[in-house]
Amino acid sequence: MSETDSENPVLIAGAGPTGMTAALALHARGVPATIVEADSEDRDRAGSRAIYVHGSTLRTLERVHPGLGTDLVEEGLVWPTRHTKWRGKTVFRRTYDNPGGDGEIPHFSSLPQVTTEKYMHEALDEAGIDIHWDAGVESVESTPDGVHVETADGQEWETPYLIGADGGGSQVRKEIGAEFEGSQSENSFIIVDVETLDGNSIDEEPIPFERLFHYDSPNADGRNVMLVPFTGGWRLDIQCLGDDDPDEIASDEQMREFVRDIMGEEYVDNIKWTSTYKFLQVQADSFVDEHRRVLLAGEAAHLLAPFGARGMNSCVADADEAASAIAVALDSNEAVARDEVELYAARRQTAAEYNIDAAGQALDYLQGDSPVTVLRKEAAASLADYFEPAGEYLDDAPYGPHTPPPIASTGRANY
Ligand SMILES: Cc1cc2nc3c(=O)[nH]c(=O)nc-3n(C[C@H](O)[C@H](O)[C@H](O)COP(=O)(O)OP(=O)(O)OC[C@H]3O[C@@H](n4cnc5c(N)ncnc54)[C@H](O)[C@@H]3O)c2cc1C
Structure with a gap:
């Protein structure tokens, strides 16, 4: 002992x-x-x-x-809406009445x-x-x-x-x-923190209070974009394309342009932190x-x-x-x-x-140049208007499986 x-x-x-x-x-x-x-x-x-x-x-x-x-x-905060767009068009959007669940501890906190x-x-x-x-x-x-x-x-x-x-x-x-x-990871990712507008709480912002994933966003010259609210701001992730120079993409000037096109002119002076990653x-x-x-x-x-x-x-x-x-x-x-x-x-x-x-x-899935992945995404996007599970697949896939590791732990779904 x-x-x-x-x-x-x-x-x-x-x-x-x-x-x-x-x-x-x-x-x-x-x-x-x-x-x-x-x-x-x-x-x-x-x-x-x-x-x-x-x-x-x-x-x-x-x-x-x-x-x-x-x-x-x-x-x-607990954002209530999952939203996914494909090349400028919504393919999935779902708002939950009670997104955090009923317990004292919600499903997540942002x-x-x-x-x-x-x-x-x-x-x-x-x-x-x-x-x-x-x-x-x-x-x-x-x-x-x-x-x-x-x-x-x-x-x-x-x-x-x-x-x-x-x-x-x-x-x-x-x-x-x-x-x-x-x-x-093969591609670089740019991660940007953008503050909420002066005095606003997140649900008073001009952009919707939701988690948005946008495939091939026209506002980012065809790059994937994710926007997630958290207390005090927005997290903007931009996925570089294979031949991008990440330092150029993450430059002040380019970032201001992306933030203007993705979030709106009023946010360009609210960029707080920018970082470039290969994971x-x-x-x-x-x-x-x-x-x-x-x-x-x-x-x-x-x-x-x-x-x-x-x-x-x-x-x-x-x-x-x-x-x-x-x-x-x-x-x-x-x-x-x-x-x-x-x-x-x-x-x-x-x-x-x-x-x-x-x-x-x-x-x-995100770097997705395998023909099967590309085809699956394209097919899901073209079906999403008529078949909700196709849109939900596009909404879910960027985060990988939901399941926790296969070991018994205290509490539910420990990672
Ligand atoms: C851009 C980005 C986005 C992320 N997003 C998410 C997310 O959405 N969800 C999620 O769950 N995770 C996310 N993460 C991961 C998360 O930030 C890390 O997993 C977490 O900080 C790791 O905690 P840690 O204590 O193990 O290491 P660290 O936070 O790195 O802390 C290590 C500490 O050790 C100290 N240290 C270093 N060397 C020594 C030494 N020789 N002796 C003593 N101390 C030392 C350091 O100064 C530091 O304080 C993200 C990370 C990044 C970079």
């Missing part, structure tokens, strides 16, 4: 959504935890990023820190990641969990009995378990000798070290395209399951403790594989 106490807490590398959730989930299980973070406290976390927080994630957060899930519900993180920080304060800023992990040495960690602020830590939640470039992953394996679809070849004392979680363990919103949602599921495994391991004999950590790795590797495959299906 390993010892942990406030002198010797479980150490978490990274104060992103994964690390903060892991700390709260450990605290909820009575396990002392501390976070070491590479950035400074006054850092700027730009961009809306993970705007779509699934109901299962909200329930997990509510469970590990009562009030956190419902705060994110209050801060977020809000910028920076707001989610703000509430996570508040929850950490309430729980009395420290973040040590300017303290990036530099080295990790694990043994069968625990982990020795050195951080950039010169501190040395002895901890029974280390959670590597230090994001895509994870130093912890490198230190335990794990490597990312996988692929990268990685990768996962670590091992989620744990050889001694089963270091657990990788969140983007330190896997990266995937955002279609289907499995990114941050799966990070929160990792964090909760890592905390659960560690809490049991700390109370168990050595062999059982090892098993618990291995079970964590097996479950979350299965989940990551499934999520990467699901996001990959969406990517293949």
